[in-house]
Amino acid sequence: MHRLLLAAATLSLAAPLAAQTVAVTADRLLDVESGRYVEQPVVVVVDGKITQVDPGGTVPEGARHIDLAGHTLLPGLIDMHVHLDGRPEYGGYSGLQFTDRFWTVIGVANAERMLKAGFTTVRNVGDDDYNVAGIDQAIEAGWITGPRIVNANHSLGATGGHCDSTFLPPSFEAKSPAVGDSPQELRKRVREQRKYGAEVIKACATGGVFSRNTAPGIQQLTLEELTAIADEAHFWGLKAAAHAHGAAGIKAAIRAGFDTIEHASFADDEAIRLAKERGTFFSMDIFNTEYTLSQGAANGVLEENLEKERQVSQAQRDAFRRAHRAGVKMVFGSDAGVMPHEDVGGQFRVMVEYGMSPIEAIRAATLNASRALGQEGEVGVVKPGAWADMVAVSGDPLADVGELADVDAVIKGGALVD
Numbered sequence: 001m002h003r004l005l006l007a008a009a010t011l012s013l014a015a016p017l018a019a020q021t022v023a024v025t026a027d028r029l030l031d032v033e034s035g036r037y038v039e040q041p042v043v044v045v046v047d048g049k050i051t052q053v054d055p056g057g058t059v060p061e062g063a064r065h066i067d068l069a070g071h072t073l074l075p076g077l078i079d080m081h082v083h084l085d086g087r088p089e090y091g092g093y094s095g096l097q098f099t100d101r102f103w104t105v106i107g108v109a110n111a112e113r114m115l116k117a118g119f120t121t122v123r124n125v126g127d128d129d130y131n132v133a134g135i136d137q138a139i140e141a142g143w144i145t146g147p148r149i150v151n152a153n154h155s156l157g158a159t160g161g162h163c164d165s166t167f168l169p170p171s172f173e174a175k176s177p178a179v180g181d182s183p184q185e186l187r188k189r190v191r192e193q194r195k196y197g198a199e200v201i202k203a204c205a206t207g208g209v210f211s212r213n214t215a216p217g218i219q220q221l222t223l224e225e226l227t228a229i230a231d232e233a234h235f236w237g238l239k240a241a242a243h244a245h246g247a248a249g250i251k252a253a254i255r256a257g258f259d260t261i262e263h264a265s266f267a268d269d270e271a272i273r274l275a276k277e278r279g280t281f282f283s284m285d286i287f288n289t290e291y292t293l294s295q296g297a298a299n300g301v302l303e304e305n306l307e308k309e310r311q312v313s314q315a316q317r318d319a320f321r322r323a324h325r326a327g328v329k330m331v332f333g334s335d336a337g338v339m340p341h342e343d344v345g346g347q348f349r350v351m352v353e354y355g356m357s358p359i360e361a362i363r364a365a366t367l368n369a370s371r372a373l374g375q376e377g378e379v380g381v382v383k384p385g386a387w388a389d390m391v392a393v394s395g396d397p398l399a400d401v402g403e404l405a406d407v408d409a410v411i412k413g414g415a416l417v418d
Contacts, residue, residue: 021046022414023059026068026392029382032075032366035359035398041073045388048413053383066416068392068409074362075382076120076147076389076412077404078369079344080283081241081262081333084110084124084149085131088291088339091210091301093167104131111135111146113342115417118407120389121148121369121379122336125202125241125262126155126163133197145417148387150373152202153193154178155243156186156229161220162208162243183228186221190232201233203258205242206249209308210301210338216312217246217266226256239374241283245312247271254280260372262333265316267323275328281372283333284320286354287347289313291339321355330356331372332365345405358401365404388414 022045029041042057043050059065085107090098107127114122124132132151139146156178157163165174178193180186190201205221207214214220221229226242233240234257242253245265253261254274260281264271267282275282292301292309324330332351334344351361370380379387392409410417 021060021063022066022388023063024066024068024073024388024390024411024414025059026071026073029053029073030362030397032359032363032381037072043073043382043388043390045414048388048415050382050384050386050388066411071392071394071408072397072403073382073390073392074397074404075366075380075386076391076410077118077345077365078121078123078332078373078380079114079119079334079336079365080123080260080331080369080372081125081285081335082114082122082341082344083126083335083337084114084122084135084341085127086110086337088295088337089299091296091299092305094300100129103128104134107131107135108138108144108146110336110341111139111144111149113340114336114344115145115147115412116410117342117345118391118404118410119147119344120387120391120410120412121150121373121375123150123152123200123241123373125152125200125243127151127153130154130196136197147412148379148389150199151197152200152241153196153198154189155202155204156180156189156193157204158220158225160213161204162206162211162214163204164211166212166214180225183224186225186229187232190229190236190238194236194238198238200239200241201229202241202243202262203229203253205244205253206246208243208245209312210305212302212304216308219246219249219252221249221252223252223256226252226258230257239372245316250275254278260331263312263316263335264319264323265312267319269322272319272323272326272328275323276326279329281329281331281368282320282323283331283372284316284323285333285335285338285347286317286320287344287350288335288339289316291343317350317354320351324355324360329368329372330360330364331369332361343405345407346402348401348404352401358398361401362397362404388412
């Protein structure tokens with residue numbers, strides 16, 4: 001790794017590329033669309049975007065050269081389900097020891113960790129106090145290091161449901177600013193989140209694991225309410241993501257028109273059929289359960305939440321296998337925040353263990369994710385017109401997808417991440 005850093009030109013993420021030409025070379029490049037390797041590629045980048053991919057070509061004269069000899073290039077990875085302003089080390093009530101802005105600073109550190117783990121784009125599906133909107137702006141302005149962020153702001157939900165504040169007694173009058181109890185109220189919540197920068201709308205169709213007084217399998221928003229949310233999001237040109245563990249909530253969210261289903265833990269055969277018929281993506285976090293069940297109690301997670309995780313974990317993995325076999329479109333989603341952000345690359349191995357081939361798991365975090373984001377051709381591929389976001393590994397990820405749990409180099413917008 002030291003040799004890589006010395007040999008490559010490390011560009012400042014805080015400064016514009018100023019029409020500078022960069023050339024990235026490696027032993028080979030994985031074309032995620034064909035599933036084949038391109039030997040001895042020269043990837044030419046101008047102003048942060050790829051202009052040319054030349055197999056066996058030469059580095060243009062005057063270009064800055066990022067030499068990744070001995071390595072395999074892939075597109076930068078995409079995690080479709082993260083919470084940047086959280087850490088799993090603070091479970092249950094332990095997070096109340098900190099001031100509100102602690103979580104903004106934590107989010108800055110998490111953003112950098114995810115980028116260095118190879119995730120050059122993330123979709124943040126729920127935060128507090130618009131923390132991630134500010135982090136996103138600071139990254140774009142060049143003040144801090146982090147991935148491209150597609151942000152949801154607050155998650156929408158029902159009063160007392162998974163997306164509400166459920167840990168404090170009535171005297172605190174604690175309530176999420178994004179809850180609503182009618183289709184019209186929830187349409188307004190969509191507009192409020194969009195007003196403050198949301199690029200995707202997240203809604204909680206069912207209960208969840210890490211809330212109190214909610215059961216993961218129980219639906220919490222009606223079909224009419226879910227339809228209003230998805231319709232309003234699409235009216236404003238936004239995608240809609242539904243947190244849904246239980247089969248009834250999954251099916252209601254699919255029928256309502258949501259673009260992605262998050263978790264999908266108890267998806268039954270009808271839910272899987274509906275998702276396939278309607279082209280709905282499943283984002284299933286099938287890696288984090290070992291962390292939660294082994295470290296959760298020490299981190300302050302309450303026993304009732306640990307018990308819900310025990311009920312969900314294997315059911316979700318079994319549903320993942322069945323959905324994949326049925327041909328449901330799948331994307332990579334880790335639920336980072338429930339587990340450490342820097343470790344989420346370990347999920348690739350579990351996706352393969354539960355039925356995917358290595359190229360299918362890689363496509364879930366590249367090609368499929370870009371399509372689910374509505375950014376096909378911009379991220380998740382290495383081809384002309386796309387952002388020059390790439391990762392490099394020393395081995396063969398098609399032989400061992402676990403290579404992606406520990407990448408050797410990360411490039412964002414043609415700049416080597418130091």
